[in-house]
Amino acid sequence: MSAGWLAGERTELAAQRILDAAARLFADRGVADTQMADIAKAAGCSRATVYRYFENRQAVRLAFVHREARRIGAAVVTEVDGITDPGERIVTAVLTALRTVRADPLLIAWFRPADAGLAVEIGQTSQVIAALAAAFLPDSLAGERDRAQVARWLTRLIVSLLTVPGVDDADERAMLEHFVTPLFVRT
Template identity: 55%
Template sequence: MSTKTSGAWLHDERAEAAAGKILDAAAELFVERGVSTTGMADVATAAGCSRATLYRYFENRRALHRAFVHREARRLGERISRAVAPIADPRDRVTEAVLMSVREVRSTPTLAAWFGLGDAGLASELASTSEVIEVLGTAFLAGIWNADDTEIARRARWSVRAIVSLLTVPGDDDTDERAMVEQFLVPVLLPT
């Protein structure tokens, strides 16, 4: 292995660790102050780096937000996929995946912060990005039926919209939300 190749690998690993540290610092601020009121200077200070360093990793606040949401969507999608994998019935699997997503976001302060007053619109916008939809759609719809990628993507987009809706406008209680998911969402997501 050449030194150049080895150095590039270490550089990539360090860059990933630095970006992760910045995102972790941002997460704490999102909980303390809210997402929309957390500025780049605040994040740099909390991460212990200069603003110039912060901007090397994230060109602007939108890029920081996008990176944070994508990272958390991957983490959430992996947890959901593992949890619902043993559920054989497709209707039950999709129902549990959607409801677990809602519970996980509500119970995780760094995720719940995105659905507070003033921040839900930003969360809705970022939730519609392809990476979030792909990760969560895979968690819900993977292996349920054979369909083309366009159809699966369309259904994944709809499932993410339903989750965001439940997070921004909750049902009366858990029973009400389960009934809505079973009655209105699952029949649309699963093939007839």
């Protein structure tokens, strides 16, 4: 490849171009089956260039997931803005996250049977995802440790519903209202 690949453009734009190429491959081939050489070819650069920005495949995966988690988090913030009832806020946040992921073929690919384990692993170890989930929790949860634990649990719940969906939106809402809402409503 030429030494001028993305010459004059900022480093961040180059990394985003690589992540965009990886996203298309994740959707087409599957997350587990996407190799660094595939990403380089799809991005129009050399493997060495990809490795300059990302240490390995896991780093590409993590960067992609974090980028998309921030985007989903922004959609959830918009959707829950003004909802003061803690139970409804959580139900709306979870349903918005589910709807946003399902609407994007580049994201839902992570929840195919062959790739769901990677999504679970990243979802449970990512501080970015835990922080985003914690942002929607009610202030009444005592302590940072409790918030972090509940955030990890909510992430696991969302991944579970993406991997094994309910019958329809109404079914998922009913399950969330029955099983999740009571955890956030103090009587």
